[in-house]
Amino acid sequence: SQELEQSPQSLIVQEGKNLTINCTSSKTLYGLYWYKQKYGEGLIFLMMLQKGGEEKSHEKITAKLDEKKQQSSLHITASQPSHAGIYLCGADRERNQGGKLIFGQGTELSVKP
Amino acid sequence: NAGVMQNPRHLVRRRGQEARLRCSPMKGHSHVYWYRQLPEEGLKFMVYLQKENIIDESGMPKERFSAEFPKEGPSILRIQQVVRGDSAAYFCASSPRAGKDAEAFFGQGTRLTVV
Numbered sequence: 619s620q621e622l623e624q625s626p627q628s629l630i631v632q633e634g635k636n637l638t639i640n641c642t643s644s645k646t647l648y649g650l651y652w653y654k655q656k657y658g659e660g661l662i663f664l665m666m667l668q669k670g671g672e673e674k675s676h677e678k679i680t681a682k683l684d685e686k687k688q689q690s691s692l693h694i695t696a697s698q699p700s701h702a703g704i705y706l707c708g709a710d711r712e713r714n715q716g717g718k719l720i721f722g723q724g725t726e727l728s729v730k731p
Numbered sequence: 732n733a734g735v736m737q738n739p740r741h742l743v744r745r746r747g748q749e750a751r752l753r754c755s756p757m758k759g760h761s762h763v764y765w766y767r768q769l770p771e772e773g774l775k776f777m778v779y780l781q782k783e784n785i786i787d788e789s790g791m792p793k794e795r796f797s798a799e800f801p802k803e804g805p806s807i808l809r810i811q812q813v814v815r816g817d818s819a820a821y822f823c824a825s826s827p828r829a830g831k832d833a834e835a836f837f838g839q840g841t842r843l844t845v846v
Contacts, residue, residue, distance in 0.1 A: 651835065660737075660822060660839035661774075668832060706774065708835075717764040717826040717835030718787060721774040 641707030756825030
């Protein structure tokens with residue numbers, strides 16, 4: 619099984635609807651990163667969470683970290699076609715190696731106009 | 732401030748040739764990480780470098796693959812005698828420091844196709 623499990627694997631929502639993507643770790647997290655990737659392109663940094671209970675927002679995207687549950691959620695409010703893409707969570711397993719991350723398999727989001 | 736720059740964006744090599752992938756980190760970033768993305772495997776860490784030093788190469792195949800980050804110039808990921816299985820997207824990320832509060836930014840990737 620994956621060290622970092624994302625659910626769902628894919629998601630189709632109607633424009634304007636809210637949605638949540640989850641990322642669960644089987645091991646201790648020292649940091650949790652969320653990225654968005656469009657097909658054939660690079661990863662766009664969304665947010666980084668470090669502390670249990672931490673919550674960050676950027677425009678209509680909110681991410682939370684539940685350190686005890688070793689889980690993070692990404693919530694998009696009033697989804698738009700521009701939100702479509704693959705969302706990846708990455709976990710920092712080693713306290714002193716910043717960008718060395720384990721990634722989940724990704725959640726593919728489609729937003730229907 | 733330019734982001735992480737990778738070139739070329741696309742690279743086609745015949746089996747047995749060498750592939751050189753370049754990564755220029757963001758200004759002020761001295762930590763570079765290389766990842767490989769295969770369709771069925773997701774994004775996997777390969778190697779972590781700081782200027783002139785390899786810090787962690789635990790994810791890099793022992794043979795044919797090497798990486799460097801010289802004092803001057805970009806980081807280079809080199810694949811010798813490429814095989815079809817090397818076809819993948821290779822991404823580079825950079826961060827300004829090590830530690831758990833270091834944000835890591837990715838480049839657009841190099842898509843290697845071995846024919």
